[in-house]
Every structure is written in structure tokens, then in C-alpha cells.
Amino acid sequence: MRAEVKEHAWAQIAEAGASAISLNAIAKAMGLSGPALYRYFANRDELITELVTDAYRQLADAFHAAVEAKGSDPAVIAHAMRDWALAYPQRYFLIYGTPIPGYHAPDTTTEIAGELMGMLLDALADRDPGPATAFDEHLDAHRDWAESDLRAGTLRTALGLWANLHGVISLEIANHFTNMGFDTGQFFQSELDAMLGR
Amino acid sequence: MRAEVKEHAWAQIAEAGASAISLNAIAKAMGLSGPALYRYFANRDELITELVTDAYRQLADAFHAAVEAKGSDPAVIAHAMRDWALAYPQRYFLIYGTPIPGYHAPDTTTEIAGELMGMLLDALADRDPGPATAFDEHLDAHRDWAESDLRAGTLRTALGLWANLHGVISLEIANHFTNMGFDTGQFFQSELDAMLGR
DNA sequence: GTACGCCAGTTAGAACCTGTAACAGATCAT
């Protein structure tokens, strides 16, 4: 039942964004009347929270599937992230888009965020992070969020890769490149090469 | 009058986000009654559009001011961008956050976006873009959006810098780093060094 | 077999929102 509600919610999100989902419209689409849904979700926020964690879970599953199929490689994870974002842009924005003021992410989402970062760290563990930087020192003193057997340089590389990936992907799916005429896939690959190639 | 309305709109945005601005509430805050505002804004979308272009304009002004004060340098622009985003996170998200479905940015915003990119290109013009890449060739064939006297490598560098800046900044102001405990300013500087230093 | 309680759904309604229509009053130009 909750699953069916979320099904309709995803459909509404895909065509009008998260802020436009309406419990009323979902109920009507399911042949129910307005307040019936309040048996299953306390309020609109609870539904959205559930959607956010589901989206996170899906992204993590996409990562796992990609690593399973093609090996633990940063480029594999990067492409999995972009492919998922292109397939489900609204879900991506649910995770990484404009935060809703006053809304606090539940613990499960931060756990999954850690899981994502963990996979990226694993994929980068055997890599040479290049010369140590000033930031590495600082990171070394603030690394409680990562497994302890990793070099600070690896953490730095993962953070940088993650941020850069997010930058390229979010600009692409927010259509900030559309007026420029170049191929976004090639740009993504180019950035990936710059980050990992060297 | 329109300015006063926008003033209140910014206040509402700051505390509850863009999707929560209400013409009704603004009117009440101004001592007017609901429909009075429709004399000045045809509808809610027109107000938001104006806010978006104003935000763009402000960001561009921040860039100009920074360049004026400290010279045309990519690091100067980068810091100006981050400082502005930290000062006005909601305005930043209005520009670069989750796009509003069905909303099409007016021409003026794309013009200002081009202005921003132009300043970045200027600041990078004298820089060695490093060895030519495969993407440079593609860019060379799709560069109508940039002045013609620039090397493709410079365009590539500007795009990459822009995307990476956006990634770091947007993750920071969306609080995706809060649980990690490191200093976001140092991370920003580290990324900036990695992008420009080399 | 009857009575009880629970559960899923209903309608009614309060309090919001956007936006339109019709109207009242002031002010400004001719």
C-alpha cells in the first residue's frame, strides 16, 4: 500500500518535481479520497522523507551493481552515478538538489551517504593520491567519517572526485550546458580523465 | 513597489526556500490584502523569474567587484563565487539548484550566465591550458558560445573549473559536508589549488 | 450467534494558497 502510494509519487515527481507532489492527487489517482492516505503517511513530509531515502538506496544499489559488473574502479562508479542521474534526474535532485529549509535528513540517509563514500574510497584505495598537500594534514586530524586504514591523500582524492562529479552531473541535468552545444558525455569523460588520468 | 515586494520575497526565501514564497503572505506583511500584488506581478512565476534574474545579476556584480578589487584571476573569481554563495545560499540555489519543472529561464539569465563565463575565460586566457585533449577537438567544433580568439584548451579549463567550483560550493552550502568534520574552507582552497596549481 | 473492537475508508470543514472578477475611492489630465 505504502509502496503503491510511492509509485504514484515517483510518477508525479518525474513530471513536475518534488515540490509538486500532492497527496490529494495521488489519492485521486488511486481511486481513493483525499484523507485516506493519512492512514499510511502521517503527512506530506513523511512521504517525501521516505522518497529521499529510497532514492539514496537506489543510487547505492546502482553503485553496487556497477562495481559488481565491472569491478571496483572510480571510473565505473563515476559513470554509474552519471547514468543514474540522467535516468532519474528528479531523484538525483531529491538527494543533491536544493535542500528544503528546516528539513533534517534522517540517519538512514547519512548512513547511505557514508556507504557511497565508502565505495568510492575502496575504489581509490590502491591509487597513488599524488604528493601530500596542506589539506591532507588537516584531513588527517578530521577523518572520523572514514575507515582508519586509508591515507589522507585518498580521502582528499575521493572528496575532490565526488564534488567534481556532482558539479558536472548536476550542471548537466539542470540544463546549464544546453545552450553551449557541446556533447555533455564527452565533457564528462574529459573531466573524468583529468581527475583520474594524469 | 516591486522592489519592496521582492524585499519581502527574499526574506521569505531565506527562511523557507523559494517554493514557499507566497504572494498572499508578502501582501499581508506589507499591510496589503492578497490580490493587491497582482497589480505589480502578473503571477507568482513572474515574481520568481525576477528574483532569479536579480540573483544572477548580483552574482555577476560580485564577480565584477572582486575582479575590480583584486584583479582578473581565476582564484579571485572562485573565492568571490564561494563567498557570495555562503552569504546568500538560497539565491545560489535559485540559480544553480533544482530547476523548477516547466520553468524556462528568460534570455536575460542566459546572457548573464554568458557574462559570468566570459569573465572566467578572461581570467584564464593567459594561462597554459596544458596538453591538448580529445575533448578539445570536439570543443573546437562547438564553441559558438565563446569569443573566437580563445584556445579550446582554455574553454575546457573554464568549463572544468566552473563545474568543479559548483560541485564543491553546492555540496558545502547544502550541508553535505557537515557530518565529516573537516574545514570546508580548507577543502575549497585545496580543490582550487588542484585545479589551478599543478 | 451475538457483541465488541479494530481498521479502512468516507464526508465535512478549517485554514491556507493562487488567481479572477467586480467594485470603491482617490488622483490626475483635459
Added chain:
DNA sequence: ATGATCTGTTACAGGTTCTAACTGGCGTAC
């Protein structure tokens, strides 16, 4: 002075979330 215009009003239609109160059915206990 008179008419047009401009600014604001109230009334209203239709939408939203969400609460309250009620109804019908189903399962269980006695």
C-alpha cells in the same frame, strides 16, 4: 468639473494539507 486611470478592496472559485467525526465491514471473543 468630468472622465479616465490607477490602487486598493471584497467576494469567490478551485486548489492544497490536514483534523474530526462518522460509517461499514471484518475478525475475534464470549
